Amino acid sequence: MRRLVLLLLAALGLNAQTLRLEEVQERRLANGARLLVVERRGLAAFHATLVFRGGRAEESPAMAGATDLLARTLYGSTWPEDLDTAKGNGSLDALLKEEEGLLESLRLERLRQRKDPEAVSQLPALGANLWTLHEAVRARFSASPLADVYTARGGRQAATPGADALVVEAELPATDFEFWCRTEVQRLATLQLSRFSEARAALVAELRARGPQSLGLLQGAALPGHPYGRDLADHLPALEAMRRSDLQAWARTTCRPDRLTLVVVGGLGMDAVLPAVQRHFGALPSPPAAAAAEDPLLPEIPADLGDRRIQAAQGGAPRLLVGWRIPPRSHRDHLALRLAARLLGGPSGRLVQRLVRQKLLAQSAEVLMDVPGGRLPGLLVVDLVPAEGHSLAEVEGALHTEILRLQQESIPADEWQRALTQIDVEMLRTEDEPAALARGLGMAWVEAGDWRQAEQEAQRLRNTGPEAVQAAARIWLGPSHRTTLWLQAGSEESQDPLEAETARVLKALAASRIQDLAQREHLVAEGLRQLRMLSVEERRRTLKLLEAQLAPEKR
Amino acid sequence: MRRLAACAALFLTVQAQAQIRPQAFGLPNGLRVVLLEDHERPLVRACLHLPLDPETNARPGLAAMALRVLGQSDAAAVRIGDFEQLLAGAGIELTPALRADGLSWSLLTRSRDQDLALGLLADRAFRSVLDTATLETERLAYWRETERLEASPRAKLRAVLEPDQTLQAPSLESLTTLSFEELLAFDARVLRPDRAVLVLHGDLGLEQAKRLVYLSFGTWTVSSAPHAPPHAPTTAPAAPSSLPKAAPAAPPPATPSVAPVASPQPVRINAPGALPRALAVALEPEDLDREARALLALLLPGDPALFPARIRIEGLDLVAALDGEAQASPAATEALLLERLQALRQRGFTEADLRQAKAAWSAGRALAGLHPEALVGEALDEARGRGTSPARMQALTVEGLNGALRRWLDPARLKAGALGAPRS
Structure with missing residues (x-):
């Protein structure tokens, strides 16, 4: 009797333990796609995440923005017309090809008009043709408000473009699993991208409205020449010139089965999932052997960049952003740095407790890891807003003191335990929420090369001591890996209008010639300093000369 | 013995497959509690919801400011710094939220820390000690956030069009005239057990939940007097010098929270x-x-x-x-x-x-x-x-x-x- 009670208690206790490797079942399809299944009995629905390794980091400059566009066009909605080209009269694909030609003619005509404004414009005629064509395309689509096939079945889908991957998440009742498999494979096989022109226009408008981003500025300066340091807003002409067929070709190489991991969490076991996945995803063509073997060539980030500084102006409160180049997730020091970030950040972290609460130097303090991604060397970023009456220099000094303390003073046991507990709760939560679990497994595969990394990190955490964190902080959080951004409160509007305009033109000229943001900032600042020595009239003439070098659309 | 084994097997099967059925109970002070029992993982979630009253809805920025001040105040005998260390030490997440229909705190904790977590939630909800210094600090921080909207035209347009006065970004005038007495009155009017609902979800049983809720929230009373330190001034403080000067104070508007009229000016x-x-x-x-x-x-x-x-x-x-x-x-x-x-x-x-x-x-x-x-x-x-x-x-x-x-x-x-x- 007592044994039975113990057995019962043990069974209940097992339920309450953290994720175990055996809960995740893995299969590899013949075409290279990976399948991970975590069964949650009692659920009448499933969560599925498709993780395509690649993302923004693998975009060439000519294809900058492709991951974002793919998330919007391929996965923005799921309409039957996009899945079955044979539906309706005539071919939707033919209409979309015609649209591509018209859009390209319009773009070229606009460029021609800028060069020769006196020439007879074809724009109105081309615009009218495009309008008629759009009406024809729209007429092919359902007029029902519930045209999205997933919404109509009570489900939902969302796609997130990232630096390392395109992540697509869907949720549906368990009875629709086969339907989901079929739909996703049809989507990949068809690559219709029928809303390409609208999605591209919306993305361009968003990037224009957004203006310079503080984190983007820091990334650009800290990771020069690397796709991780790229700001999409600097690549608008390439984005505007991208055609539907370019994106289709890019999708065929990016969304290959060997770059795909499919994670299913919910009320379905491997027995129910595998046959449907093999039937549908298994039918996706295998990539050519050479293509599957080749790794994308990504530029190295120079190790000897040294301590870098940039300054910029933006509305709102001044801010200090400091980023340290840190190793990727697969590196042995990465976990120690994650703990360092935990000790520094959060409401109970050292930065909030010391800089915000005790010294009243800062209004807020935030720490971010793996900016913008963790597959390649990225950044550990500290974002500080100075309190009223305190300067950026004061806050920066205080931050460096805290970093030195982390590197040199021993970490108190209670603080260490607190950081471990927080990570433990974070892992429990991830395991409890199917979407978070699926994403966590998928991103571990993308960033570290193996989904087991998510579980192995939990084991390694228990064996990591405070000394390892201090050692990693000494190596990676030093000046040679550091980039500092001072965001001043004053907007450029408060400048002398002539100087503000000169700065704008110099920045635009520099943007077209120099990719390294820190060098660009330095060049602009130096140029403005020298121009201030000239008379107003000379400065006006210089401005005109500089403007003449700009492309007409940027004047 | 065999019967007991069969019962145990049935229990385990039911535990794995059964839908979670809500179980409800109440406290004598009027607090209503709903429990969703789920022992799959050693986690407990909670949400304490308090509806807003018309008086609060008529005062733009009051509810948001109150939530900010509550979040930065000492609670019971615990200083704010220690309160945060207690939360962090056990990995407890306590998140406030404000919507037009009420304010709430969401809680996530390991089940082994549920006693501490619910105690801290109760401390935050009805034992927060308001003081004028925190009000002034938060007043300035709130204004700085409002100013930051200027940097993003899209965010500013969205904020300007917010139809619910409770959620509208405050004007400089409404912010500077918001007094400590109004905060105390808000505390007494809104933070009361007879209007609150507490939902618990996760690794705790009904009896355990009853015991915990009674221990943590049993002393919460409807007529709770505002919690102010003895030295708190009773007059509205002047706007801090770091805030821009606003026009003379106007009485709070007597309009209802939703004023759905087309704006006369575009x-x-x-x-x-x-x-x-x-x-x-x-x-x-x-x-x-x-x-x-x-x-x-x-x-x-x-x-x-x-x-x-x-x-x-x-x-x-x-x-x-x-x-x-x-x-x-x-x-x-x-x-x-x-x-x-x-x-x-x-x-x-x-x-x-x-x-x-x-x-x-x-x-x-x-x-x-x-x-x-x-x-x-x-x-x-x-x-x-x-x-x-x-x-x-x-x-x-x-x-x-x-x-x-x-x-x-x-x-x-x-x-x-x-x-x-x-x-x-």
Whole structure:
């Protein structure tokens, strides 16, 4: 009797333990796609995440923005017309090809008009043709408000473009699993991208409205020449010139089965999932052997960049952003740095407790890891807003003191335990929420090369001591890996209008010639300093000369 | 012995497969509690919800400021720094939220720390010690946040059009005139157990939950006097010198929280170089049928009649947006958006749309199990009488659905505006 009670208690206790490797079942399809299944009995629905390794980091400059566009066009909605080209009269694909030609003619005509404004414009005629064509395309689509096939079945889908991957998440009742498999494979096989022109226009408008981003500025300066340091807003002409067929070709190489991991969490076991996945995803063509073997060539980030500084102006409160180049997730020091970030950040972290609460130097303090991604060397970023009456220099000094303390003073046991507990709760939560679990497994595969990394990190955490964190902080959080951004409160509007305009033109000229943001900032600042020595009239003439070098659309 | 073994096996099977059934109980002080027992993982979630009163709704910025001050105040005998260390030491997440229909705290903790976590939630809810210094610090921080909106024309347009006064960004005047006494009065009016609902979800049983809730919340009383330190001044403090000077204080407006009238002046946000964008926002009518709301949330975002405008539901707001062409003016873009919305309002939905939406809603109920926080939200809605019922859903007619659509998209309820480059 007592044994039975113990057995019962043990069974209940097992339920309450953290994720175990055996809960995740893995299969590899013949075409290279990976399948991970975590069964949650009692659920009448499933969560599925498709993780395509690649993302923004693998975009060439000519294809900058492709991951974002793919998330919007391929996965923005799921309409039957996009899945079955044979539906309706005539071919939707033919209409979309015609649209591509018209859009390209319009773009070229606009460029021609800028060069020769006196020439007879074809724009109105081309615009009218495009309008008629759009009406024809729209007429092919359902007029029902519930045209999205997933919404109509009570489900939902969302796609997130990232630096390392395109992540697509869907949720549906368990009875629709086969339907989901079929739909996703049809989507990949068809690559219709029928809303390409609208999605591209919306993305361009968003990037224009957004203006310079503080984190983007820091990334650009800290990771020069690397796709991780790229700001999409600097690549608008390439984005505007991208055609539907370019994106289709890019999708065929990016969304290959060997770059795909499919994670299913919910009320379905491997027995129910595998046959449907093999039937549908298994039918996706295998990539050519050479293509599957080749790794994308990504530029190295120079190790000897040294301590870098940039300054910029933006509305709102001044801010200090400091980023340290840190190793990727697969590196042995990465976990120690994650703990360092935990000790520094959060409401109970050292930065909030010391800089915000005790010294009243800062209004807020935030720490971010793996900016913008963790597959390649990225950044550990500290974002500080100075309190009223305190300067950026004061806050920066205080931050460096805290970093030195982390590197040199021993970490108190209670603080260490607190950081471990927080990570433990974070892992429990991830395991409890199917979407978070699926994403966590998928991103571990993308960033570290193996989904087991998510579980192995939990084991390694228990064996990591405070000394390892201090050692990693000494190596990676030093000046040679550091980039500092001072965001001043004053907007450029408060400048002398002539100087503000000169700065704008110099920045635009520099943007077209120099990719390294820190060098660009330095060049602009130096140029403005020298121009201030000239008379107003000379400065006006210089401005005109500089403007003449700009492309007409940027004047 | 064999019978006991069979019982144990049945228990384990039921535990793994059974749907989570809500169990409700109450405290003598009026606090209503709903428990969703689920022992799958050693986690406990909680949500404490408190509805706002008309007086709070009539004072822009008061609820948001109160929540900020509460979040930075000492609680019971625990200093704020220690309070945060206690939370962090056990990895407890305590998150405040404000919506037009009330304020809430959400809690996540390991089940082994549930006693501490619920105690801290109770401390925050009814043992927070308000003081003027925290009010002044938060007043300045709140104003700085409001100023930061200037940097983003899109965020500013959205904030300007917020129809609910509770959630509107405060004006400098309303912020500087907000007094300590108002905060104390808010504390007494809103933070009371007889209006609160607590939902618990996770690894705790009914008896354990009753014991815990009684220990943590049993001493919470309706007539709780405002918690102010003995030295707290009773007069409204002057605005801190770091805040810009506002015009002389005006009495708080006596209008209800929702003032759905078309703005006499068009709302325009100057954004040089940006393409025109129009936005229209409408707060959910108070008497809107829950079932009709659920179906409209499914039908509206995908309706092709709105093209190229888009519509989404944010909290209690319906938000429609339209990005105009480069050559269009902000005014023309706004007019086009309103025209599209009114065309949709006139057209309404068909019986086929209703049938499809009902089927989608029914199928979509299975998805709640994938989101523990959604389960907590559903239980909370149910306890507040705002849940959707399958029987009422079945009875909903197309006239009822279209009536709800017409009320929500009533031109008098819509607040619209646009951003873009000014036209010379």
